[in-house]
Amino acid sequence: MLELKLESKAYDRRVLGPLEFRIEPGQRLALVGPSGCGKTTLLNIIAGLDSDYTGTRRVQREDLLIAYMFQEPRLLPWRTVAQNLVLAGTGEASVDAALAEVGLHDVAHLYPRQLSLGMARRVALARALAIKPDLLLLDEPLVSLDPPTAGQLRQLLKALLAERPWLSMVLVSHDPVDAQELADSWLSLEPKNERVLLPSEEKTASAG
Amino acid sequence: MISRLRDYLLVIAILGVAWQLIAAWLNDPLLPAPGQVLAVLGSELERGALLHHLLVTLRRVAIAFLFAMLLGTLLGWYMGRYRQANRWGDPLLVLFLNLPALVLIILLYVWMGLVESAAVLAVILNKVPNVAVTIREGARSLDPQLEQMAQAYRFNLRRRVLDLWLPQLFPYLMGAMRSGLALIWKIVLVVELLGRSDGIGFQLHQAFQIFDVAAILAYSFSFILVVQLIEWLLLQPLERSARRWQTEEEPRHA
Numbered sequence: 001m002l003e004l005k006l007e008s009k010a011y012d013r014r015v016l017g018p019l020e021f022r023i024e025p026g027q028r029l030a031l032v033g034p035s036g037c038g039k040t041t042l043l044n045i046i047a048g049l050d051s052d053y054t055g056t057r058r059v060q061r062e063d064l065l066i067a068y069m070f071q072e073p074r075l076l077p078w079r080t081v082a083q084n085l086v087l088a089g090t091g092e093a094s095v096d097a098a099l100a101e102v103g104l105h106d107v108a109h110l111y112p113r114q115l116s117l118g119m120a121r122r123v124a125l126a127r128a129l130a131i132k133p134d135l136l137l138l139d140e141p142l143v144s145l146d147p148p149t150a151g152q153l154r155q156l157l158k159a160l161l162a163e164r165p166w167l168s169m170v171l172v173s174h175d176p177v178d179a180q181e182l183a184d185s186w187l188s189l190e191p192k193n194e195r196v197l198l199p200s201e202e203k204t205a206s207a208g
Numbered sequence: 209m210i211s212r213l214r215d216y217l218l219v220i221a222i223l224g225v226a227w228q229l230i231a232a233w234l235n236d237p238l239l240p241a242p243g244q245v246l247a248v249l250g251s252e253l254e255r256g257a258l259l260h261h262l263l264v265t266l267r268r269v270a271i272a273f274l275f276a277m278l279l280g281t282l283l284g285w286y287m288g289r290y291r292q293a294n295r296w297g298d299p300l301l302v303l304f305l306n307l308p309a310l311v312l313i314i315l316l317y318v319w320m321g322l323v324e325s326a327a328v329l330a331v332i333l334n335k336v337p338n339v340a341v342t343i344r345e346g347a348r349s350l351d352p353q354l355e356q357m358a359q360a361y362r363f364n365l366r367r368r369v370l371d372l373w374l375p376q377l378f379p380y381l382m383g384a385m386r387s388g389l390a391l392i393w394k395i396v397l398v399v400e401l402l403g404r405s406d407g408i409g410f411q412l413h414q415a416f417q418i419f420d421v422a423a424i425l426a427y428s429f430s431f432i433l434v435v436q437l438i439e440w441l442l443l444q445p446l447e448r449s450a451r452r453w454q455t456e457e458e459p460r461h462a
Contacts, residue, residue, distance in 0.1 A: 049356050068360040074353055078375040078453040087371055088361040111453045131361070 001025050001064065001168060002046065002135060006055040009041060016042055017055065021187060023135065023168050028161065030171045030183030037189045039172040040071070043137050046170060067133035071140045073120035075112040081123050082108035090130040098130040099123070102156060118149040122156070129160065136169045142178055157182055240422040249426040257411070262430055265400065265407040269393045272331035276388060279332070280339020281381070287340065288347025297340075304337040309395050313402060322403040331395045338391065339384045346380030378450050385443065389435060 001023050008017040015038040023029060031039045044050040047068050075084045082095045090098055095108055102122040112120055121141065128136060141157065142150040158181060161169060173179050179186060224242050231241040252258035286293040313330040320326035358372050400409025408427050415423035
């Protein structure tokens with residue numbers, strides 16, 4: 001579905017590469033590693049937002065739909081929740097259904113600053129899923145939430161992913177638990193020796 | 209809102225009383241009392257002269273304002289977004305920012321003749337650099353994270369302009385509009401004084417020649433009133449509706 005051959009990506013010094021992987025339909029890949037090792041940078045490259053690297057990125061179809069759930073919710077603060085969803089490509093009629101799916105009710109008319117971080121994340125998740133993507137990119141979806149909220153969101157993510165077996169996902173997380181719960185393959189990025197371990201094809205019990 | 213209006217009227221009243229006292233004490237025709245100015249205002253209004261000249265000036269202000277905002281916003285946008293545009297535009301901007309308004313007006317009158325287009329163009333050219341500088345600041349401070357979001361969700365140009373960029377530029381646009389309105393109408397008066405035969409500037413010129421201070425004040429106040437009305441009836445409602453997202457009730461969840 002998407003194939004990336006990354007030779008190197010550098011700002012001042014090399015941060016990423018060489019590495020190579022492909023994402024298959026329905027694959028759930030976790031990128032794990034300590035902070036600052038270039039996980040988000042790699043996610044931006046996969047998303048096609050960053051083209052300043054050496055290497056090749058190939059998508060199977062030109063119209064491959066990629067939804068990106070950023071670490072910060074990145075909702076437009078001057079538009080209501082409903083308007084934010086519609087702007088990303090949700091139909092007006094399906095806004096309520098999209099919000100209900102992530103467990104939110106009566107928030108469509110609110111502005112993002114009236115939401116808690118946990119709720120804003122859910123809205124961002126609803127926005128990502130509502131465009132019916134082929135590939136879902138999640139950047140630290142559970143970070144800076146208190147443990148109960150994080151736990152709820154993790155369960156929600158698991159359930160929503162289980163409902164969509166065709167959907168591929170790339171998850172960035174510093175937390176191995178998230179990766180274990182949500183992904184079926186891993187790619188760990190190690191900053192120290194500039195070496196990259198290839199995905200262990202090991203499937204975890206929970207992610208099947 | 210009511211208490212603001214009360215304070216506003218109070219300040220006006222205090223100024224009026226002070227003015228009345230000083231005028232009564234000096235007893236000089238060069239400082240007419242508020243009553244005399246109001247009387248002139250009334251008679252000019254009755255004659256139809258005030259309204260005629262007011263509308264002529266207002267039309268010039270409106271045209272100059274519109275074009276200055278439009279050109280200044282586009283210029284500022286490109287200079288804020290593209291480094292090369294900024295490199296080329298910056299020397300020009302510095303030149304026009306420091307060129308005295310009067311010089312530009314005189315030059316355009318000399319080159320184009322004492323015509324309406326020269327007058328309005330002079331005002332526009334005086335204002336464009338100020339707008340551009342303000343908008344450039346705004347264009348530089350756009351949130352790159354939201355930019356990425358818009359790219360990831362494939363916003364088209366219309367959505368980028370209306371939903372992403374304009375809301376972020378709004379405070380800068382408001383600032384440019386406020387300072388623009390005040391500056392433009394003052395320059396329009398100079399332009400009228402130097403080379404037009406109607407408008408408030410022309411009337412001020414007439415009054416100046418016979419030292420008719422009451423008429424000078426009457427015409428000035430009438431335009432200040434118009435600018436104040438624009439602020440109350442146009443700019444403030446616009447600002448309130450655009451800032452609604454910041455003023456809605458406090459978050460329900462901590």
